[in-house]
Each structure stands twice: as structure tokens, then as C-alpha cells.
Amino acid sequence: MHRFRIANMNCGGCAKGVTASLRQADPQAEIDIKLDTREAAVTSAVDTARLEQVLRDGGWQVERISA
Numbered sequence: 314m315h316r317f318r319i320a321n322m323n324c325g326g327c328a329k330g331v332t333a334s335l336r337q338a339d340p341q342a343e344i345d346i347k348l349d350t351r352e353a354a355v356t357s358a359v360d361t362a363r364l365e366q367v368l369r370d371g372g373w374q375v376e377r378i379s380a
Contacts (some may be wrong), residue, residue: 315355315364316378322351334371338363352378 322331328346331353335344342357355364361377368375 315357315361317353317355317365317368318376318378319351319353319368320374320376322346322348322353322373324348330371331368331373334367334373335364337371338367 319327319331322328325348328348331346332344335342335353335355335357339355339357339359342355342359344356345354346352347354357364365375365377
């Protein structure tokens with residue numbers, strides 16, 4: 314599982330945008346968004362660096378969270 318804190322994810326629309334960004338890298342990923350903590354947990358075979366890059370490319374301020 315990959316976990317990210319996304320500083321500029323503030324609302325449901327943002328959560329949809331984050332999800333759309335992640336789906337670009339892996340359309341089958343399981344994505345769990347927690348708006349209250351601004352975190353996204355992603356279950357995917359795609360590596361963490363690739364997921365982080367698609368988030369950054371989408372304009373998201375992302376930080377990896379260690380497991």
C-alpha cells in the first residue's frame with residue numbers, strides 16, 4: 314500500500330481530482346481518500362514514485378507517508 318499526504322486536497326472535488334490523477338497511472342487501483350487528514354491510501358502494483366509523479370503532474374502538493 315502507498316500512502317500520501319496531499320496538502321492542497323480540501324474538498325470532495327479535490328478528492329475526485331486526486332482519484333483521477335491516480336487512475337492515470339493505474340485504472341484498477343484501490344484508492345481510499347480521507348479528507349479530514351488529507352491523505353490518500355492506494356493499493357496498486359505501480360511503484361510509489363510513479364504514483365507520486367502523476368499526483369505532482371496533476372498539481373497536487375504531495376508527501377509520501379511511511380508505513
